[in-house]
Amino acid sequence: MANQAHIKEWQDRAESLKPLNLKQIEGPLGELDAHLTLRSYIVGYTLTDADTTVWKTLRANRVANAYIKQGLMVNLSRWFSFIEATAQPTVDLPTRSGKEEGKKEGASYDIGLPDTEKGVVTRFPPEPSGYLHIGHAKAALLNDYFAHEKYKGTMILRFDDTNPTNEKQEFQDSILKDCELLGVKPDRITYTSDYFEDLHKRAVQMIKDGNAYADDTLQEKMQQERLNKIESVHRNDSIEDNLARFEEMKTGSEEGKRWSIRAKLDMSSNNGAMRDPVIYRCNPSTHHRTGDTWKIYPTYDFACPIVDSVEGITHALRTTEYNDRDAQYQWFLKTLNLRHVYNWNFSRMNFIKTFLSKRKLTKVVADGKVWGWDDPRMPTVRGIRRRGMTIPALRDYILQTGPSKNINLMDWHAFWATNKKFIDPVAARYTAVDATNKVTCKVIGAPEAARTDDKPVHAKNAELGTKKVVYSKTIIMDQEDARSFADDEEITLMNWGNAIVRKKTYSLNPLNLVKSEGDKMVTELELELHLQGDVKKTEKKVTWLSTDQELVPVTLYKFDYLISKDKLEDDDVLEEVLNKVTEVKTEVLADCNVAALKEDDIMQFDRKGFYRIDKAFKHGESAIAFQIPTGKGDS
Template sequence: MAEPDLTTAEARSAMLAQYGLEGKPLSSASDSAKMTKVLIELFEKLALGSGSDADPKKATMLFSAATKLRAQVEPELKEMIMAAVTDGRIASTGRLELAIALANKRSMTAQPEPAVTPEWFDDYIGVGVQVSAEEISRLVHETLRENEDEIKEKRYRYPSGSLVRTVLGKNRLAENETVLAEINKQIEQMLGPKTEADLAPVDPKAAKKAAKEKKKKNPEDSTLQRNGATDQERGGAGQAAEADPSEIAPGIPSSFEARHLDIMKNTPELLAAYKSAERTGGCSVMTRFPPEPNGHLHIGHAKAMFLDFGYARREGGKCYLRFDDTNPETEKQEYIDSIIDTVRWLGHEPDYITYSSDYFDELFALAEKLIKKGLAYVCHQSSEDIAKGRETMTDSPWRDRPAEESLRLFHDMANGKFEESAASLRMKIDMKHDNTVMRDPIAYRIKYVAHPRSGEKWCVYPSYDYTHCLVDSLEWITHSLCTLEFEVRRDSYYWLIAALDMYRPFVWEFARLTLEGTVVSKRKLLALVNSGRVRGWDDPRMPTLLGLRRRGYTPSAINEFCSQTGYSRNANVIGLHKLEHVLRSEFDERCPRAMCVTRPLEIEISNFDESASLLKVPIHPKMPEMGERDVQLTRQVFIERSDFRDTDEKGYYGLAPGKTAMLRYAYPITVTNVIRSDEGEVVRLVALCDYAKSVKPKGVLHWVSCTSKPCEVRLYDRLFKSADPGALGGEDIWEDLNDSSEVVLDEALVDEFAGNCNVGDSFQFERVGYFTCDQDSDSNRKVFNLTVTLKDGRK
C-alpha cells in the first residue's frame, strides 16, 4: 500500500474522513500528521470499514481509545479494547470509558491482577449484558432514598454527579447518560417542578452564613471522622489515613472570586462540549492537583490537596492527580511514587492519575495549529537576549517570520536539527503588555534529555506556561485552583486557550501556606539534604509531608489544620503552634499513656515488698473503655535525673535528701541515702516506700522499673531560629540553623507497654510529651521521636 499523503491538514482530514471520523475528533486528529498516521495504521490493522462501509461511531470510539489510553497500558489489553470496539462488543461510550479506566488503572501497578484473559475482559466490560431500565430505576430510587434528607434540603442544587457515581458504584455496567436521565426524572418526581427559589442565583454570603449555622448545630459535621487506629492489644495509635477531606467542608470556600477577563467566558458550544465529554461523567466540578515530580511534597501541598480533592468531593465531582512532568532533567520515578503514596496517605483518592507527558502528541499538534494561525514563531535569541527584550519591550528579530517558515523550523527543532540553545518556539502575544508574562512567552524549548516516560521520542518539550492551561482544558477541568504567585499568568493562561478556541476552566488563586520557622523551597530543602544537615527528605524536622509523617503527624491532624487555616487571597504567616495545637488536641483524646525516663537515675527501694509490686494502670485516664495495663514495681526503679536535687527549695516538688514524692500509680517514697561516684556525681538513690500511703506529697514522678527496655529518644525543636528563614539568602540561611533542633538521648528507658510497639505507634510519655515510634527501631531497641510537646511552649 502506498504511503498516504499527510503533508497538509486537508489531505489528512480527507484520509481520516474515509473511515467515518467526523466533527471535533476529525479536526483534532487531522491537525497532527503523527496522530493521523497512528489512526490510519490502527484503522487498517483492525480492518475498519471505509467509504460507504465507514462507521462514524466506531471511528470516533477508536480515536477516543487511542488518545486516552496511557502508553504504559498492557499491549494485550489495549488490543482487546480496540478489537472489542471494532467487533461491537463495546458499543457505547460508557462501556468504552469503563475499559479505558480499567486499563489505565492497571498500568499504574507493577504487577496488575488478575492476569488478562479474553473471558475475564468480556466479563468485566459486560459483553452481552444490558442493564434494564427497571434495574437502573431501582438503583436510582435506592440512592435517592439514601440521600433523601439532604436532597430535600438542597433541592435542585444537590450535586447530581455524586448520585451518578454512587449508582455506577453499585453497577458499573449502567450507562452514565441513562443513569443521569433517570436521576433527573426521579428527583423531579420527589421535589416537584422547580420553584423561583430553585432558579434564583446562589447568594455566596447567605450560603456561607448557612454553613456556619449548620456547623454550630452539628459540630461533628465539621470534624474528621477517625477510625479506630488504636491497636487493641497495646493501645498504640497507628497512622492509617483517617479522614475523607470532604467531611471538613467548612474549611473550603463556598464561592470563588477572581480578576475577570473577557476571554474567560465559554461559548455555548464549548459548554455543550463539556457536558457531552465522556470523562466528566455528568459531574459539574472537575479539579486537579498538579505537582511537578522533582521533589517530595511539603506542608503547602497538603493545603492545595485539601482544596482540590475536598472541593471536588463536596460537590460530587472528580479530581485528577496530574504530574506536571515537562522537565525531564529534574524528574524522577522516586518522586512520582512518593507523591502517589503521600496523596493516598492523606486520605485522597484520585479519580484519574495522569501526566502532562500523556498529552505530548496533542500539545505538539496544538503548537502546529498556533503557528499556522500566526500566533507562534520560532525564535533564535538566547535566553539572555529574550529576557532583555522583555525588559525593554523589544520585538524579537524573528517575530514576523512567515508561518510556513516557523512551522518548518519547528519540525526541524523536533527532528533534532538544532542545538539546545539555538531555537525556541514563542507565543506571539504582546511585547508591549504591562504584564511581562504576556511578552511572547516560550512554548517549546529544545532539550536533548530522555524523558522518564516517553524515552527519547522527543527532544522538544513544552513549557509550563504552554502546557498547564492546555492540559487543564483537555482534561475538562472546571476549577483550576492555584497559589497566588500564578496570578500573573492568568492573562497568558486564557490568551492561549482562547487563541485555540478551547474550553476555558475557571482559575482561582489563593494565598500559599507559609508556616512560621520553615522553608518550602525545593532548592533549599535539597541543599539541606545534600549537605547532610538533616537525615534526609523524611527527617522529622523537615516541612515535607514525609518528615511530618515520620515525626508522627497524622493525616487527620494535617487535614484539620488545612481546614482551620482556610483559603483567602491574603498572604500571611501561620504560626507553627497552630499545627501543633491541632495534633496535641487529637493525641490528648486518643493516645495511650506510657512512661519513659530519658535521663535515668536509679533508685533502690530498701524495704521492697514483692506482694505489693503488681499495679493496674489505666491505658488512658479519660477513656476507661481502653482498658488497663499491668505495671511491675521492682526493687530498682528509675526516675528522671532532673527529678532529684541535692538541696530542696520552695516550689520544687521532686526528690531531695529526706524528701518524699509519689511514684505515679504506685506509692510515696522518701530518699534515705545518696550514693555518689568518686567525682561526686549522684549515681544511685536509696529510698523507703510508704506502702500505707500515710502521706500525700505534692510531687508526682514518672518512673520505670528494672524490667523496662532501653530505647533512644530524639527530642526535636525548630530547624531554624528565625520566624521566616525563607527570606534569608546566601549563607545567612545556614547560620540561622538551630544547633539544638535535634537532641539524641540514647540511654533512655521505656516501660514494657510502649517497648513492644510497632513503627508509627504514638504515645503520651507522661510528663514528657507525645512520641512516635521511628522507622530506625528494631526488635531489640526502639527509637522514639518527640512528635509534639504536652503544652504550648510559647512564652
Template sequence: MTLSNRTVLTYSDRNTPLAAIATARLAAYPIDLVADPKHSRDAPAVLTLDGSEELEGQTAILRFLARAATVQTMCGSSPLAATRVDQWLDFSCGLTSGAGLEGACGVINYYLSLRTFLVDYCLTVADIACWGQLQGTLQWDKLMLSGNFPHLARWYNFLCELPELQDVAEQYGPKRRKLTPTAAPAEAAKDAGQKGGKATSKAASAAPGDTGSFEIDLPNASEGNVTTRFPPEPSGYLHIGHAKAAMLNQYFAQHYKGRLLLRFDDTNPSKEKDEYVEQILKDVAALGVKYDKLSYTSNFFPQLADCAERLIKLGHLYADDTPVEQMRLERGEGTESACRRRSKEDNLQIWEEMKAGSEVGKKNCLRFRMDMANPNKALRDPTAARCNPTHHWRTGQTYKVYPTYDFACPFVDSIEGVTHALRTSEYRDRQEQYYRILKMCQEAWPGLPDVHLWDFSRLTFVNTLMSKRKLDWFVRNGRVDGWTDPRFPTVQGLYRRGLQLEAMREFILSQGASKNVTLMEWDKIWTINKRIIDPVCPRHTAISDSQRVKLHLTNGPQSPEVISVPKNKKHPPAGIKATTKTQDVWLEQADAAAIKEGEEVTLMDWGNAIVKDIERSASGEVTHLMGELHLEGNFKTTKLKLTWLPVTRDLVPLELHDFDHLLTKKKLEEEDSFEDFINPCSRWTVSAVGDANMRSLQKGDILQLERKGYFRVDVPLLKPTSPIILFAIPDGRVRSQQSSSPVPACSAADTHFASVTLYPALSTH
C-alpha cells in the same frame, strides 16, 4: 435474672446502654431488658444468651448484635468497612462527659463534613454506638447548641429521626433539643443553597469556632457542571501546601456535585521520576482525596505538538536561539528579541529541528509573541517549549521537545474539560498570561472551552521552605534523610514526625479559600494534633541514661513484684501494661535534685515514699537516695509526683530524637539566599531506657512518655542491643526542646529532655 432460651441484657439503671437497645431493635433481635439497681453505674452491661453464654461490655454486645442482624451491612459491607466499624466502636468508648468530649466531637464533626454516615453509605452499628454515647451524655446538649459542630449536629439529628432510635431515646434517654439554624450557622448557610453560582457552605473546622470560609464566587458554576483539577509535578514529594490545593479542589468539586481530575504535570524530564508519582499517589490516598480521573500531561504531547505548529502558522509562536542570560536580561528590560521577526517559514523549519533534537534545535526555544512592553513581566513573550534530550520517565526517548507548564496547563485544562482551575495566589501575576495563551490555543484549536481561574492563599510557615527545588537541594546534599525527613514540610515528613493525617486535613480545611497570605506558626497544627493523640495514646516511662539516679527503698519488695496498670487511664482500649516494683528504682536527676531530705513524694502508679537520705557529688549532683515506702500516705498532700523505673535487666534501650527548624530565619526575603540561614544543628538525640512494655511497640505507634511528651516510633526494637528510635512530637505549646536543654544541643553529651506538663484533650480512631 435470666430466662431460659431468651437473650437478656442486664445493666445499671443509672447507665442505660442506649446503643445496644437501639441496635437490637434495628436488627430485629429480641432481647429482654433488666435494669438492675444493684449494678453500679460503672459496671459494664451484660448480654446473657440462652441463660448461659455471656458477653460483657457494650462494645462486644454491639458487635454481636450487628452480626446477628438480618441487615448484613450493619457491621460493614466489606472487610475494610468492617474494620472501620470496629475502629469507630472503640472510638465511641471515649464519648463520655469530661474534658475530652469536646475534642472527640471535633474529630467526628470534621470526619462528617463530607459524609452522611461514619462508614460506607448506609447506617452501621458505628453510627449507633456514637449516637448512643452522645444521647446519654448531657454535656452534648451544650456542645450541640454552641454551633461549633454543625456536621456532627446534622448527623445526630438525622439519626434521632429514625423511628427505632427515636423510640429508644424517648423511652430510655434524657430529652434532647434539635439543633436550630441559629445554633448552626454553617449548616444554615449550606441549606441556603447556591445563589448566582456562589458556594455558600463552610468547611469543617480545625477547632471549635475556627471554621474556614469557602464563600467564594465560582463564575458560571452550577450543580453537576463543575470540574476541578489537582496537577502536581512529579519532581518531589507532596508538601502541606500541595495537600491544601488538593483538598480545596476536591471540596469544590464535591460541593457542586462535579468532578475532580488528578493530572501529573510531567513536562520536565530532567526533574521527574516515577518514584515521585508513586509517592504522590500514596499521599493523595492518605489525605482522603478521591479523584474521578487520573491522567498525565504526557498523554497530550501529540496534541500539544500539533497545537504548537498551528500557533506558529498563526504567528503566535516564534523560535528563539538567544542565549539564556541575554534572554533573561531582555525580558527584564522589555527589549524585543532579534528572533521575534523571523518568518513563519523559518520558525516552522526550526520547529522541525527542535522535534528532531538536532544541534540547531537544541539552541532554540519557542516563545509566545505577546507584549514585551507590558509592566507585567509574565506577558513578555514567555517560553512555550524547549528541547531536552533527557530520558522521560514515561515516554522514554519518543520526544525531544517538551512544552512548558505555561503552555501545557491552559491547553490541557481546556481539552480535559476543566471548568474551574484553583491555584495559589503566587500565580496571580500569571492569570492574564493563562487567559491569553488559552485564547491563542482556542484560535488554533477551535472548540476548546473556557476555563475560569480562582486563586487562594498559599500556605507559608515560619522557618520553613516550601519550594520543591530548595527542598531537593537538602536531599541531594545529604543535609536530611530524604523527602520523608521529619524536618521537612512534606506530607510524609510531617507524618513521620508524628502528625496525624486527620490533624492535617482538619487544619487545612480550617484555612478555607481565603486569598490573604499570612506567615503561619506551626503551633496551631500541632495543637490540633495533640488534641487527637492525647486521649488515646498509651503512656510509658523513660529515663535518660546519663541522668538517672538510684533510689533505694529500705522496706521495698525483696523480690520483684509485677502489677498491671492501664496504659491510658482515660482510654481503656489502649490496654494494660506490666509494672515491676523493686527495692531499687531509677529516678531522673532533675527530680532527685528537687527532693529535700525527709520529704514525702509520690511514685506514680505505686504510692508514697519518704526520702531519708540524699548523697551528692562534689559538683552538687545527686548520686544516690535512700528512702522507705509510706503506702498509707495521701498522694494529694505531696508536692512531687515522680516517674520511676525498676532497676532490672528488662529495661529497653531508647534513642529519643528531637528536631528544630532547618532555617534560622523566620521569613526569607526575596534577596536572601536560603543557604545563608541553614540551622547548623536541627536534630539531636538523647539516650534513655524505657519500661519493658515498650518491646511490643511497632513502627508508627504514637505514645506518651510520662512528663516528657509525645513520641512516634520510627524504628521498633529489632534486636536486644539496638535501641528503639522515638521521634518527639511537638504539642503546639512547648518551644523547641533545644532551647531548654542544659547542654548544647549538638554536643556529643547526652541531652536531657525538659519536663512537659500535659493536658488531656481529644482523640481519634
C-alpha cells in the same frame, strides 16, 4: 444541602446499632468502621449530629460498647475514643443549617465559584520531581473538597510531567501514595505527556498563525529584555524560519538546543507574565514515560490551560502566586479557541522557618543536610507524618485554613496543637528514665519480691487496655528529679504513691567541679514509702522504673527548624541560614511494655512528651522514637 442529607442518613442508620445482639449489629458496625477509614468525623470535616447521634447510640448499647472496647475495629475504636474525649461535653450540638454547610470553623467555603450548577471538575497537577510538601497537600485537599464534598463533581490527578531532567518514577509513585494517605481519591489519573502530540500540533498552529516564534536569546538576556519590555530580535522573523527552527529543536541537535519557542503576547504589558513567555524548550533527556520519543517539551504555562480545557476542567484552583498568570492562561484559551475554564486562586500555605521551594528542598537532600525526602525536619507529607502528624489532623488543619486568598506566614504551633487534639485521647502512656546519670533508689517498704500489676495504659481511656507496672525494692529515676529533692521531702511516685526522701548520696569524684549544692550528681537515693500520704499535697510527681524488669533501650530524637530565619528572602543564601544543629539525641531506658510497640505507633512517655516509634525495639538494637511537637513553644 448534600451534607445535611448525609447527616440525616447516618442518624437513620443509627437505629441499626440499637439491638442488644452482636450478630444483628456486627454488620452495621463493620460498615461504620470501613466508612471511618481516613476520616475523623462521619460527615464532612467537623463534628455534626451524625457523630453525636451514632456515638450516643453506641454509648447506650452495652453490647456495642463492649465490642468496641476490644479494639477489633481499629477505625471505629479510634473515632469512638476521639468523640468521647473531645466532644462528649457538647453532644447536644444542633444540626447545622444549610447555610452553614460547606464551612469549617474559621474558614468559609462559600467563595462564589461561578457556574457550579453546570457541574464541577477540578484537577491537582503535581510535577513528579519531588515528594509532596504541605503546600501541595493543601492544593490536593482543596481540589478534592470542592469536587467531591462541596459540589459532588469530579477531580482529576494529572501529573505535569513536562521536564524529564528532574522527574522520576519514584516521585510519581510517592505522590500517588501520599494522595491515598491524605484521603484524596481522584476519579481519573492522567499525564500531560498523554497530550504531547496534541500540544505539539497546537504550538505549530500558533507559529503558523503568527502567535509564536523561535528565539535563541540567552536566558539571562531574555530575562532582562522581558523585565525592560524589550522585544526579541527574532520576534518578527518569518513563519517559515520559525517552523524550520522548531523542526530542528525536535531533533535534539546542538543547534536545536539553542532555540526555544515563545508565545507572542504583549511585550509592553505591565504584567510580566504577558511578555512573550516560553512555551517550548529543547531537552534531549530521556522521559520516564515516553522515553526518547520527544526532544522538545512544553512549559507548564502552555500545557496547563490547554490540557485543562481538553480534559473538561471547569475550575482551575491554584495558589495566589499564579495571579499574574491568570491573564496569560486565558489568552492561550482564547487564542487557541478552546473551551473556557475559570481560574480561582487561594493563598499558599507558608510557615515560619520553612521553605517549600522544590529546588531548595532538593538541594538539602542532595547535600546530605537531611536524611532524605521523608526526614522529619522536611515539610513534606512524608516528613511531617514521620515526625508524628496524623493524617486526620493534617486534613483537619488544612481544611480549617480554607481557600482564603489572604497571604499569611503561619506558625507551626497551631499546626501541632491540632495534632495533639487527635493523639492525646488515644496515645498510650509509658515511662522512660534518662540512661545517662540515672539514679538508683532503694525503696523502704516495697515488697520483698518484685510485684507486677496491670494498670490502665491511659488514665482517661480504658479501651486502650492495660500495661504491666513492676514494683520492687530497687528503682531508677532521672538525675534531674533526684537533685531537686530536699531531705525528708514527701514526693509522689507516679502509679505507686507517696514516699519520703530519707537519704541522698552524691558522687565523690574529685574531678567534679561543683559550684553549688544543686550541681552535685546524685548517685543513690533512699526512699521510704508513705502510701497513706495525700498525692494532691505533694509538689513533685516523678516517674521511675523498677530494675526488676527487662528495661528497653530507646533513642529519643528532638528536632529543630532547618533554618534560623522566619522567612527566606530572595537574596538569602540557603547555606548561610541553615541551622548547624537540628537534632538532639537522648538515650533512655523505658518500661518493659515498650518492647511490644511497633513502627508508627504514637505514644507518650510521661513527663517527656509524645513520640512516634520510628524503629521498633529488637533485642540488641535500641528502639528509635521521634518527639512530636504539641504547639507549646516547641519546633
